Amino acid sequence: MILDGVGLPGQVKLTQSSVVVVGAGGLGCPALQYLGAAGIGRIGIIDHDRVEISNLQRQILHNEETLGMYKAESAALAMKRINSELTVDVMAVALTADNAMSLLHPYDIILDCTDNVPTRYLLSDASVALKKPLVSGAAQKFEGQLCVFNLGTNGPCYRCLYPQPPPQESVGSCSELGILGVVTGIIGNMQALETIKIILGKEDQSPSLLLFSALGSPPFRSIKLRQRKPTCVACNNPGAPLNSTDYVQFCGGPSPDWVSEGRIAGLAGHRIQARELHELIMSSTVRPRILDVRPAIEYGICQLPESENVPLKELLSQPEKYIPSSATDLYVICRLGNDSQIAAEALRRMGRGACVKDVIGGLRAWSTVVDSNFPIY
Numbered sequence: 124m125i126l127d128g129v130g131l132p133g134q135v136k137l138t139q140s141s142v143v144v145v146g147a148g149g150l151g152c153p154a155l156q157y158l159g160a161a162g163i164g165r166i167g168i169i170d171h172d173r174v175e176i177s178n179l180q181r182q183i184l185h186n187e188e189t190l191g192m193y194k195a196e197s198a199a200l201a202m203k204r205i206n207s208e209l210t211v212d213v214m215a216v217a218l219t220a221d222n223a224m225s226l227l228h229p230y231d232i233i234l235d236c237t238d239n240v241p242t243r244y245l246l247s248d249a250s251v252a253l254k255k256p257l258v259s260g261a262a263q264k265f266e267g268q269l270c271v272f273n274l275g276t277n278g279p280c281y282r283c284l285y286p287q288p289p290p291q292e293s294v295g296s297c298s299e300l301g302i303l304g305v306v307t308g309i310i311g312n313m314q315a316l317e318t319i320k321i322i323l324g325k326e327d328q329s330p331s332l333l334l335f336s337a338l339g340s341p342p343f344r345s346i347k348l349r350q351r352k353p354t355c356v357a358c359n360n361p362g363a364p365l366n367s368t369d370y371v372q373f374c375g376g377p378s379p380d381w382v383s384e385g386r387i388a389g390l391a392g393h394r395i396q397a398r399e400l401h402e403l404i405m406s407s408t409v410r411p412r413i414l415d416v417r418p419a420i421e422y423g424i425c426q427l428p429e430s431e432n433v434p435l436k437e438l439l440s441q442p443e444k445y446i447p448s449s450a451t452d453l454y455v456i457c458r459l460g461n462d463s464q465i466a467a468e469a470l471r472r473m474g475r476g477a478c479v480k481d482v483i484g485g486l487r488a489w490s491t492v493v494d495s496n497f498p499i500y
């Protein structure tokens with residue numbers, strides 16, 4: 124309140140404002156922590172996922188005691204420890220095209236703290252339709268990006284910048300590619316800062332894309348963005364893409380874990396649950412052929428007995444080498460069930476009628492439903 128340019132009116136603005144944070148992971152946790160501490164009047168948290176031990180290296184609102192709890196709940200508990208009077212709406216559901224408008228509608232500003240491309244397009248289209256600013260963060264390995272989309276009447280949206288999704292091979296999750304925890308801390312904190320600036324009316328009206336590289340020299344670079352693109356399908360017709368886009372199909376690649384059971388059922392025949400694979404192993408006299416597409420170093424840490432290791436890159440460079448004869452079924456597995464979908468699709472494209480199935484949820488699912496002693500990392 125004593126800060127020049129903020130004062131009591133500024134603090135009142137913070138108290139009277141509302142924000143919604145989608146994703147209570149590496150970016151969402153630091154953003155939520157500072158937004159809560161700043162005294163934002165109402166904070167919504169949307170995340171369908173539960174806290175896992177591998178999250179604790181960067182998802183700083185969660186702790187050993189909240190393992191297994193919904194992240195949205197765990198984050199809310201931690202924030203209320205800072206300020207018991209905070210109003211926090213816990214929404215332990217996945218944001219989808221069906222619920223986006225109703226879940227996001229009550230809030231002034233939307234923060235994208237998620238980790239997958241379909242949700243980025245979905246959030247962008249929803250924020251254009253709702254005419255709300257979208258404070259978007261991303262982080263992977265040693266790098267991060269920050270941008271405020273849809274600001275004012277002419278600020279560009281995510282689609283203006285990226286009309287087409289990135290190629291599949293350039294996309295991966297933190298658990299697949301790794302992330303230095305503090306990098307998400309830096310970007311998540313900056314998302315909180317940009318949000319507070321918007322509320323206080325101190326935002327930069329000509330938006331830029333901030334690029335951070337922990338190993339870069341200098342580590343921060345900034346690119347000024349143009350205004351809305353005249354050809355942007357979302358800005359020209361707000362709401363239209365939201366009603367007509369299958370975001371997962373549009374982005375290609377593996378289905379994120381929030382995709383509904385209905386969609387997985389649509390892929391029936393191409394996919395198998397870990398439990399079903401286990402039943403098959405137990406009931407067959409001939410052991411099913413299992414291809415593990417993780418990098419060799421990860422395969423060395425743990426693997427299913429008698430599985431073969433063909434790292435994804437190797438498989439994609441020569442898929443014909445690994446297609447089974449039409450008589451043999453092939454089950455493709457990885458750590459979380461993403462790379463195995465890409466590998467299975469590549470093998471199926473080779474034809475020959477081979478029956479190739481990927482294991483939904485990968486070895487993580489195996490350790491949850493089949494063998495709790497399986498040492499998944």
Ligand SMILES: Nc1ncnc2c1ncn2[C@@H]1O[C@H](COP(=O)(O)OP(=O)(O)OP(=O)(O)O)[C@@H](O)[C@H]1O
Pocket residue numbers: 145146147148149150169170171172177178182194216217218219236237238239242296297298299379381
């Ligand atoms: N459509 C969505 N609706 C709600 N939450 C989402 C959606 N997409 C992603 N998220 C959430 O965004 C968060 C992203 O954070 P982050 O990548 O740090 O976590 P993670 O997915 O647990 O990471 P890891 O890749 O290590 O498992 C996750 O908690 C994830 O559940």
